[in-house]
Amino acid sequence: MKRGQAQQFNWIFIMIVGIIILLFFLGFLVKYLDLQESKENAEIARGFSNSILSMKGTEQYKNSSFDFPFGVIYDCENIIVNEEMRFKMPYTISMDEFNSDELVYWVKEYRKGFLVDRVVFISDKKTKYYFDESFVDGIPPKVKNLLLTSSLQEADVIVSSSLTGEGKKNVLVQSGNIDINGTSFSYDGSDFFVYAAAFSSPEVFECTQRKLSERFNELKEIYRLRIQQISMYQNVFCNYNSISNAIASGDVNGMVSLNNELANLDCEVVF
Amino acid sequence: MQESIFVVFIFFIILMIGMIVFYQLEVRSISNIKSESEENAFYHMISYIPSMPELQCSRLGIQEECIDLTKAYAFENLQSAYYREVFGGKKIILNIDGEEILLYDWNPENFNGVRKINSPVSVFDSRENKYLIGVLEVNMYEE
Numbered sequence: 328m329k330r331g332q333a334q335q336f337n338w339i340f341i342m343i344v345g346i347i348i349l350l351f352f353l354g355f356l357v358k359y360l361d362l363q364e365s366k367e368n369a370e371i372a373r374g375f376s377n378s379i380l381s382m383k384g385t386e387q388y389k390n391s392s393f394d395f396p397f398g399v400i401y402d403c404e405n406i407i408v409n410e411e412m413r414f415k416m417p418y419t420i421s422m423d424e425f426n427s428d429e430l431v432y433w434v435k436e437y438r439k440g441f442l443v444d445r446v447v448f449i450s451d452k453k454t455k456y457y458f459d460e461s462f463v464d465g466i467p468p469k470v471k472n473l474l475l476t477s478s479l480q481e482a483d484v485i486v487s488s489s490l491t492g493e494g495k496k497n498v499l500v501q502s503g504n505i506d507i508n509g510t511s512f513s514y515d516g517s518d519f520f521v522y523a524a525a526f527s528s529p530e531v532f533e534c535t536q537r538k539l540s541e542r543f544n545e546l547k548e549i550y551r552l553r554i555q556q557i558s559m560y561q562n563v564f565c566n567y568n569s570i571s572n573a574i575a576s577g578d579v580n581g582m583v584s585l586n587n588e589l590a591n592l593d594c595e596v597v598f
Numbered sequence: 599m600q601e602s603i604f605v606v607f608i609f610f611i612i613l614m615i616g617m618i619v620f621y622q623l624e625v626r627s628i629s630n631i632k633s634e635s636e637e638n639a640f641y642h643m644i645s646y647i648p649s650m651p652e653l654q655c656s657r658l659g660i661q662e663e664c665i666d667l668t669k670a671y672a673f674e675n676l677q678s679a680y681y682r683e684v685f686g687g688k689k690i691i692l693n694i695d696g697e698e699i700l701l702y703d704w705n706p707e708n709f710n711g712v713r714k715i716n717s718p719v720s721v722f723d724s725r726e727n728k729y730l731i732g733v734l735e736v737n738m739y740e741e
Contacts, residue, residue: 341603348610355617362624369631376635380642384649414635417684442651442661545680549652552672560725583659590658595724598656 368412371397375406376414378432379447383418386445388433388470390452398426403534419538420447421527423496427451433470437519440574440582441550441598443543446519446535448526450474456525457482459490459500465518486525498524507532515579543577550574550597557595565594640738644717647690647734653701655722664720664729665692670699687739694721694732709739 371393378391400407401422407413429452437443450456455476463471476482479492486498499506500521505514510529514520514536523535551571558567570589573581574597582597590596648654653669655662670692682704689712690701714737721732 337600337603344603344607344610351614355621358621359624362621362628366624366628366631369628369635373631373635373638377638377642380639380646383646414632417686438659441659442654442656444651541680545676545678546651548676548678549669549672552675553666553668556668556671557724586658596657598659 364409365411368397368409372406372408372412372414375399375408376416378430379416379418379420379449382432382434382447383445386434386436388431388467390429390431390469390473393428393430396426396428398424400424401531403531403538418447419444419535419542420449421523421531421535422449423526423528423531425449425451425454427453429453431470431473433467435519435522437517437539439515439517439539439543439577440579440586441546443539443546446523446539448522450526454483455481456484456486457490458525459487461488462486462500462518462521465522484525486521500524505532512536547574547577554597557597561594565589565592567597570597640713640736641715643685643688643690643736644715644734647701647736648719662722664722665732665734667694667721667723667730668725670701670721673701674699687741689735689737689739691735691737692719692721692732693735694730705739706741709741711740713738713740 374393375397378389382389398409399422400410401416401420401424404415405413406416431450431452433448433450434445435448436445452473454474456474457476457479458466463475466475479485479490482492482495484496484498485492486500488500491497491499497506497508498521503513503516505512505520505524507524507527507529512524512529512532520532520536524532527535551574554567554571554574558565561567567589570582570585573585586596586598648663648665649661651661652673653665655664655666655669681702685702685704687704687706687709689703689705692699692701714735716733716735719732719734721730722728723730
């Protein structure tokens, strides 16, 4: 091979190697950016999950800000952050899809005679809610200030027994039924489910109702077993048969009045 | 010329190896964040369990910061698969006056170890009408 040809060959070799190295760096850069995004999503998911876990213990509310907006989908079992990072959420929460950097959390107790669960309602702070006057009293003042509006035009979500708005999420509450954007659900008349409907999609609402119903059934069994125990050491005038039947049949008014009656007779109450 | 090419070539090979190692470390840091998240959920259980309506003391609808002993016995006898979704692979024990109340136990088929946390809790014994100090123990089966 002549000297000129050898030099030409060297340059071709350098160019090929250079292109391979450049492609490697470009590939690495793309992968690295994806990885950074996944890392950020994992950190957001961790922060978001911790916020929910730390709130379950008691009725409260919280307002929290994040460094940048992120999207969240809840499929009733898992929370999916930015369509990528998925974590299991075994507790009952109530939320609609959102993309936001400011969130409001509100923990509300669900009682059906006795305490069944504390459910975390989560909302984008920018979403504005209009509630009929009759539902406003059950909302804590700070949550009211952050999320509620008295103007139907400003509202993104309208919760009412008669009013609706075009292009908005409409929650219609009418005698034992809650209608969320055309999907109808029967409910037990508790205001808790009115708030749950306001904060969740129809799918999440259906799942919240199912989860609470399952939990209620477990608690009924716990109280039945507890009654068996306390009736053993209480005096004979304390009759637990009626309250046991009321709990077993899910008669809420009956179980509450019978529980109060036990307290009046100086007997151990059931709940 | 060829020597220079060789040196540059070796340099880039070393650089590539460095980048691949760095990338692997970053991937590992993501799985660390995920496991930290699971760990937080585990540590959180020690404060969540005493506040569950299934165990928490309540009188006429007012909740108290204690575990009701009769509810703990009821929970021990419940035998429900419902709580597997909430607790997963855990063993939860309430120790009180030398007595061990097994509140929940479900272990996955293959687990490599057990991590344990415990915390003192106030326990109300309605039979004696007195408060006791118990220890709530949560064991996590690690897969």
